[in-house]
Amino acid sequence: MVDLPPDPIQMTIAMITSPLFLKVAIFPGLTSIGIIAAILTWLDRKITARVQLRIGPQYVSPFGGILQSFADLIKLAFKELIIPEKADRFFFILAPVFGLVLGAGLIALIPFSPETLISNVEVGLPVFLAFVTLSPTLVLLAGWSANSKYPFIGGLRSLFQQTGYEIPLWLSSIGVVMLAGSFNLTKIVQAQSTGWFILPQLLGAIIFLVTSVAEQERIPFDLPEAEPEIIMGWQAEYPGFLFLAAQGAGFVKLYAFSALFATIYLGGYLGPGPQFLGLFWSLFKTTIMIVLVILLRGAFGRVRLDQLLKYGWTLLLGLAIINIAITYFLIEGFPAI
Amino acid sequence: MVAEGIPELVYYLGFITVNTLALVVILILLVSPRDKKPTPVKRAPFESGQIAVGRGRTRFIIQYYPYLLMFVVYDVVAMFLFAWAVNLRTLGAAGTIPVLVFVSVLLVPLGYALHLANRPENW
Amino acid sequence: MTDPAFLVVAAVTIIGAIMAIEARDLVYGAAALGISFLGIAGLFILLDATYVAAFQISVYIGAVVVLILFTVMLVGPAKGEAPMEHKRASLFAAVLVSMFLGIGGSLASANAFPGVEVCGSGCDLQILSQTLLNNYGTQLELLSFVLVAAVIGALTLAKTEKA
């Protein structure tokens, strides 16, 4: 009896219930990213409001307007997509979409806990940084495609801002690799079982935090979308849902970078208590980092582009190289050379 | 056959791309309202109220060109530093001398680029 | 016979390369070039060279293609894209390409030795770093001088003396 190919219904059920699909679609995957990005939008507005002694969103739901961003999501979805006629339609629509995909792709590499890790890549950290290096290119293409002055200037600013902070971001994460001896993020977390890396790597952690805020293009480094100067920068021409995709990518990157900071410097899923609490610990540390980064928004003014570039290349790069030297002497002991 | 972890990453990226593209296409085709006769003003580029004059993709001075060039060079430096940082414990001092020379020699063009970038009359 | 992953990635690379040369607008060409380099990074992953693939993406697409995009935006769209090729050169080029493909095809079919399934020490990261620094240390130092020369040359070329 010829064995029939498994009929498609069986196959789809098998696929949907496979553990990988559950991880991809539910926890570290798509739905959790959508919900967390929406909640972060609300949290960002709420905390900035409280810092400025006002109340912030409060109407949409009983406790503190937490569903405000879901209401915005529905409102923006029904807006008309006005694409300027001289705009380049292909890049105009695809650039924010792939910006969102790249931002969400970062979450797959981060080990929230050993069993909810989607892809345990041997070269985890360089792949993460490779995805991070690509997003300003998409912002440049988005700004260029809108074919109007302010978005183009915003796109160019994103390109030049990237050169200022990208190299210190890399060199500060090299300190972690030297201590852990591997790129694999799970091995980095396990290497921190004796002591978290934030203690020997304090300088590196500060540089990493500063440059990751610049990578997310949040205040004080939000030059590409500086509201007062170049009206929302590269997002100025974006209508309805595409504007949401452009904004959402920023909050997904905020979530991804805070999770990476918690994984690299604060010992990921390691913490007192039984082993299955790991997921709680990693999410707890990530939330602390998110609140810290959001508080930065309330406290600092915007940095000028030439200041950012000058200090990025002199101060941040020098501190990153000093951090590598310190870590080297920590490992090798002083009479090394 | 492929390195461990890459198929799941490709599966994840494919899953997200398909979902986002499907969402955008559905929104564009079905959900968002369509204006049959868009007035020219509606589709003009948004310049906070002013009439857009001149080319959209304006000319710009390349005062920050040295920084962009240094970004390419220090990307390459970071590539070798990552390779060195992975097994620093087994390499010891003998392995670090080439990297030390590599990084210190490459500080020279950084100085020249910073010197040039801070003098905008050169561009 | 050949696994589908390789066919998809190779098709993306080749179509990206053709688009990069033939695209009417230079920014489209630069984007197609980026996609072709992404395909080549995918081929590196198929060859178990994941470290090189990660840095091919970040150095090539993250820096070189961005530099090309920057120059295209600075220089490219000033003038309309004139129809460029003329017939005689493309005929000569087509002959050249077919001759190369011919040689390549024959060579490829000749040494069709299949690869070894497991590459133990051949693609281990630690051994990559050890060989890079122990056996190729001096080459690394000489490379730094080449990089210095290239950067200072590019800077002096691109700057103008407002004498």
Add this chain to the structure above:
Amino acid sequence: MEPLSSFFAVSIILLGIGIYGMTTKRSAIRILFSVELVYNAANLNIIAFSRLRNPPIITGQVIVLFSISLAAMEAAVGLAIIILAFRINADIDLRKLTKLKG
């Protein structure tokens, strides 16, 4: 495992496209595209040969690390020359770059 001939064929096709681009295109940036394509075809060949020989060795990947950095530098210098050419006669059509003095 993918036999060497298919990787070799891909890199030969890329080489063919690169040479076609170099010979027929007049815009300097297009020629830079094709030079980069030929560079990548060579990198692909080096890694394919070093991975698919009988005991696979690692030196192929080390050589490609050096080659990627040199290609980045070559692109940087090429683009600086293009900017200079654009500044001199406002057009990067190679047939107009005939005056030898800078």
